[in-house]
Amino acid sequence: MPRAPKSSLPDAPDVATLTADEAASEHARLGEEIAAHDRRYYQEDAPTVSDAEYDALRRRYEAIEAEYPELRGIDSLSEKVGAAPSAKFAKVRHAVPMLSLGNAFADSDIEEFVARIRRFLGLPADADITLTAEPKIDGLSCSLRYERGRLVVAATRGDGFEGEDVTANVRTIGEIPQVLMAEDVPDVLEVRGEVYMGHADFAAINARQQEAGKPLFANPRNAAAGSLRQLDPKITASRPLRFFAYAWGEVSSGGLPADTQFGVIKAFARWGLPTNPLTVLCHSADQLLAHYRMIEERRATLGYDIDGVVYKVDSLALQERLGFVSRSPRWAIAHKFPAQRAVTQLERIEIQVGRTGALTPVAKLTPVTVGGVVVSNASLHNEDYIKGIGGDGEPIRGAFEDKPVDIREGDWVTIQRAGDVIPQVVDVVLERRPPEAKPYAFPTVCPACGSHAVREDDEVVRRCTGGLICPAQAVERIRHFVSRDAFDIEGLGEKQVQAFHDWGLVKEPADIFRLEARDSDPQALTRLKNREGWGETSAKNLFAAIEARRRVPVNRFLYGLGIRHVGETNAKRLMRHFPSIEALREAALAAVPPGEEHPKGNEAWAEIVGIEGIGAVVAEAVVDFFVEPNNEAALDALLKEVTPEPMESVAAGGAVAGKTVVFTGALEKMTRDEAKAMAERLGAKVAGSVSKKTDYVVAGADAGSKLAKARELGVAVLTEEEWLELARSG
Structure with a gap:
């Protein structure tokens, strides 16, 4: 093995x-x-x-x-956080996204985490960095919104941006205060934490399930999640749920009671919120690891499930400087158990x-x-x-x-x-090993359609060559199209997609938006409301949900096309650069000169490859998609049904929002990574090369060819100070 x-x-x-x-x-x-x-x-x-x-x-x-x-x-994947909120509950939009943590497993990962923080901030190797260390609770993330000290809304993480409204259920959890009685509680405070179930309570609830002849819960986390998501709050009230507070979301201006992570958690405890007593301060990687080993030794005796220890930079000012990288904060990491x-x-x-x-x-x-x-x-x-x-x-x-x-x-x-x-x-x-066991013969034909399954020389994956005729691929492509991060069509899940495909109603994405017209056609043999599993109300709701997605942000539209290597992050990168799908398609087509089959090193190709984070592999996948005639026909059909809208800018009103910026040379005020992260927070597009479409080149010491290219093209060149002044002006 x-x-x-x-x-x-x-x-x-x-x-x-x-x-x-x-x-x-x-x-x-x-x-x-x-x-x-x-x-x-x-x-x-x-x-x-x-x-x-x-x-x-x-x-x-x-x-x-x-x-x-x-x-x-x-x-x-770097921006993936969680799951779409369930249709059973009302949706709650998080004012501040509930993001996830990066993971570490080896001691060297933690040493590198601390070293990486120093590098990003430009700190010397011996500079003291204070961090908190706390058990990582294996439960269900939850956000509690307090206004003037009173609990008004409770929501699950959901997809990190939108969660489920579980306020009525959370009110039944005895450990969560309905009112925070303290003079220094902010007018608006979102407390983030974990709903969980203790070992003893889990054993008791499974005993009751067994006595009642009901299915047993697999583990405390599933029991906690299932209990919190009950439609009847009385059922939740009968389940012994608990809560630990460890973070926060939106807080009214000037409302935080301390300027450190540890200080805010102490205030939470003072206000009556349950916090974990095993949260400590550490000043080195060695101290973090020592606390990790202590927690690991005590793991079986804690009375609740944990799957690691979380480390966070204590200073909130440093947390702000460090910021986030896609789905995770740079200032925190989860050290998982073996x-x-x-x-x-x-x-x-x-x-x-x-x-x-x-x-x-x-x-x-x-x-x-x-x-x-x-x-x-x-x-x-x-x-x-x-x-x-x-x-x-x-x-x-x-x-x-x-x-x-x-x-x-x-x-x-x-x-x-x-x-x-x-x-x-x-x-x-x-x-x-049984004596009759024989080496496994991997299939060379697709089990779904019988087409040849081949491996390219540089790949470890064997793929079906059936393409559009393969039912497995067709269904999966449509499932991807309607998924949460693409068109997010409520009521059109995996089972429904499979059924529509089996019925011959949906073979390509555009068919989804023709469903209602086909259904109302007098020649239709079977109306949707009369099919198994459907009724008049459910059919009406589905058609309404489809109609609501005829206008979608252009990055979601691009992601939904299922272009290989183009996920949510790259879709955003591409559509921040190009103003529309048509502009991207024109650039892709222009990258392949007439009579050629593959992209060449012309200006259009250089523009796509030059987008920050988009390399040759992604660019070639994009070009290949748009030059394929079958894709062109499917895309044209879809564009007749759907209108892609401009994606939201990170900071739409800022002075640099929407501008394309290239950094070159050695910066003095901040590291290059920090500068790029700040620019993206302000809504700017960071590129890796200079072109006619570049708005600003920020030149530090020893700037080289990029600076020369900027001067040649007449692109505005800024010093680091001028860039910071421009950024602050927004």
């Missing part, structure tokens, strides 16, 4: 050994896999990988981005076909309990993983013999988990 190398993915070579093409290919594959796991976990409540496997995928993904910065943002393990039998291997035609093998396991959770599935990643071969074609040595170890149906395997879902296979117990 392949052992896990530094990447934490058993089939992956060191990132440093990858070529640019290999990195781009693997980055794209990981993006697709992680996006699918996000959807299953957050939107469907049916995850298919463990926390350990998911975190390993994320680490590998981010390591590739670190080695190849031009790939950063592919598939927009995975738990068990041994079970791999009964069979099944093949799933993804949206892009990727054939993914899934291990179907004899159910086994790991850490209190029954698991029965695990991803086997790809063909090479099963063969025990690394991504570079070299064999990875097995744990028991000095030779490659493959995975076979019937094998006894070691699995591990670090969360409450299914595990990853980490080893094969060779001495228990």
Whole structure:
């Protein structure tokens, strides 16, 4: 069985050994896999990988981005936070987004976290940085909005920007005060924290479930989440939920009671909010790690589930300077605990076909309990993983013999988990291998459509060549189109998409917007309201939801097209640069000269590649999409039905909002990363190269070719001081 190398993915070579093409290919594959796991976990409540496997995928993904910065943002995973709010509850828009944390696993990750903070802030290696360390509660994130000291709204995280209104249910949780009795409570205060269920309470509630003949909860987190999301608050009131406060969202001007993280948490406790007593201050990576080990030793005796320790920069002023990188703050990180393990039998291997035609093998396991959770599935990643071969074609040595170890149906395997879902296979117990077990023959035809399944030379993934005729791909592409971060059409979930496809009603995205017209056609054989699972009200609601999405932000429109390598982040980058889909399409078409099949190094190509964060791999995928005749026809059909609108600017009224800025040379007031982050916060578009469309070039000391190019093109050149003055003027 392949052992896990530094990447934490058993089939992956060191990132440093990858070529640019290999990195781009693997980055794209990981993006697709992680996006699918996000959807299953957050939107469907049916995850298919463990926390350990998911975190390993994320680490590998981010390591590739670190080695190849031009790939950063592919598939927009860096901005993924949670799930769309449930249709059962009213929606609450978070005034301040509820973002997630980056993860760390090794001691060296924490040392690098502290060092990275110093580098970003330009601090010397011996500069003191005070951080807080607190247990990472394994529960359900919740935001409590207090106005004039009274609880008025409670909401779940949802997708980080919009959550579920669970106010009535939260009011039944005894530990959450309805009124904050203190003179220094801000007029507006959003308290962020975690709703959870203790071990003893969990055991008691499952005992009651068993007595009543009802299904048991898998773990305390599921029990807490299910209890908080009850439509009847009386049911929630009967469930023993608890709460820890550890952060905040919107706060009225000048309202925070302290200028440090630790100070604000102390104020929370003084105001009657429950806070974790194991939160401490640390002044070095060594102290953080010492606290982590202490918490890990006490983990089993805490009385509630935790899956790690969270570290945060204590100074709020430094937190402001550090800011955020996509989905996570630079000033905080979660140090996760190691995975738990068990041994079970791999009964069979099944093949799933993804949206892009990727054939993914899934291990179907004899159910086994790991850490209190029954698991029965695990991803086997790809063909090479099963063969025990690394991504570079070299064999990875097995744990028991000095030779490659493959995975076979019937094998006894070691699995591990670090969360409450299914595990990853980490080893094969060779001495228990059945004598009749044979090497697994990976299919060379698509199980969904029978088309050839092929591997490109630089890819580890085998893909179906069926394209538009493959039902697995067609359905997945439409599911992607209507997903939360694309068109977000309420009431058109996976089951509905599958049904519409099976009925022949939806074969491409434009068909969705023709549904109502086709349904009202007198020649229609079966009206939607008369189909199984539908009625007059549900059909009417779906048509209304579709109609409401005839105008969408252009970045969502682009993301919904399902262009390979173009996720949410890259869609935003592209549409901040180009004013419309038509402008992007014109640039893509112009990048391929007449008579050529591939983009050339002309001005149009240079413009796309020069967008900050968009490298050659992404640019080529965009060009390939727009020059494909079949895509052109589908896009034209969709544009007849839908009007893309300008995306929201981060700071629409600022002096630099919408401007394209290039930084060059050594800056003195801040690091280059800090300067770019500030520009993006103000709504500017940061580019990596100078062109006629550049508005400003900010030149520091020793500026070189970019400065010369700016002068040649007549682009405005600013000093660092002039840039800061312009930014402040907005």
